[in-house]
Amino acid sequence: MNLQNLRIFLKVAELEHVTRASEELHLSQPAVTKTIQSLEQEIHLKLLERQGRRIVLTHAGRVLKEYAFQIFALEREMEDELTALRDVEGGEVRLAFNRTAGVYLLPLVVSRFRARYPQVTLHISILNSPEIVQALLNWQLDFGLVESESSLCPAELYVEMTTRDELILVVSPTHKWSKVQVLPIAALGQGELIMREEESVIRGMIEQALDRHGVRMHSLFTLTDNEAVKQMVMSGVGAAIISAFSVQRELMRGELVHVPVSNLDLRPRLSLMRREDKLLSPAARAFCSVLSPILEHGLETIRGLALEGE
Known part of the structure; x- marks a missing residue:
């Protein structure tokens, strides 16, 4: 299967829109449509179907989309590893934080990481915890910080480290x-x-x-x-x-x-998760090394920053 054709299909599948996909790929709409038709002929299965003015993925389309995510995630891993051989401070990291940690912890992590590894490209998303878990399962992230107990971690994911909020x-x-x-x-x-x-x-x-x-x-x-x-x-x-x-x-x-409340003790766990079968690049491992001490002292770290601000 031609990887470029698969890349075009994946963009259409993500956007569920041929015209927008063609614009992002800088291709003509007929060229994108022809690529999808060529893929369908190659595998003898329908990938897309129309519902009114929009398109939706068939079951075969959803299966192919999931495998395409894995293929291109592996491609990125390969590129990161080869980059690391040339320049140990190069590469890319894809991560997501839940909304609270993304606002109050992430800026500190990024600031310290950028000071040490300015050549690494960071792709950061701020998402709800269920969205982060799904993105991890779809091979879209190196790791994500979610509000979840370790016991609730899906079987495909591994909890790298945890901290507690209050x-x-x-x-x-x-x-x-x-x-x-x-x-x-x-x-x-x-x-x-x-x-x-x-x-x-x-x-x-x-x-x-x-x-x-x-x-x-x-x-x-x-x-x-x-x-x-x-x-x-x-x-x-x-x-x-x-x-x-x-x-x-x-x-x-x-x-x-x-204001203290009687009989109310809520301490949600923040868990840094990744796919257990995903090889982390040197850049991603370096990011984890910066993040680890900050998570270990989570609330104390934020209190310290607040005192510095005073």
């Missing part, structure tokens, strides 16, 4: 809970909480914890972004249970107050 209740200094020594967990059902969307892993953890204590949550409203939640709380709109990573600077400055 979920804490925060309010503004003017909020009615700001002077409370320890808040009864039942108070969290009073409609004061600003919550993330229902699909959020963090929201799921909070709801499960409250359910265990017979507390039914009534949220004030929901937002899809941690920073938006934080700004709302700082403005005195309501309270939030949020990642301790995300609020260290505001706690140091007195812009937010941490």
Whole structure:
């Protein structure tokens, strides 16, 4: 099978759109269409079918897409290994962090890595944890940091290292809970909480914890972004249970107050995962060596940065 034809098919499969694929590949639309038809004739199977104005992959198309991901991931590994033989500081790293770690941990990691390995190209994505797991399974990443317990890691993936976050209740200094020594967990059902969307892993953890204590949550409203939640709380709109990573600077400055909650101990695990059968390039291994001590001292590292900012 011609690899260039397979590369063209993969772009069409990713975008599910022939015209956009042709534009990204700098090819004419008829040329892309002809390539797909040639592949279909070669394997005697239909790869695409039309549903109204859009195209979708057939079962054969989905199978070929998965293998194409693996083939080109292996091709990138080969190129990285050959590059490393020429220049140990060259190569590329493809990684993804979940949204909280991507905002509050990743900049520190990248800054330290770039200082030591300026020639390495980084391809970084900020995704939800389920999206990262799927991208790892599809051979699209070298590794990804996800909010997940090691026991929930898919069989094809390997947990390289882990750290713990902490979920804490925060309010503004003017909020009615700001002077409370320890808040009864039942108070969290009073409609004061600003919550993330229902699909959020963090929201799921909070709801499960409250359910265990017979507390039914009534949220004030929901937002899809941690920073938006934080700004709302700082403005005195309501309270939030949020990642301790995300609020260290505001706690140091007195812009937010941490309110302990009785019987509530939420410490989600952050796991750095990769495919067990994927060979990491020297560049990817170097990135792991920079990331490892930062993850090992995760929350302490962020607190230290907050103190430096003061």
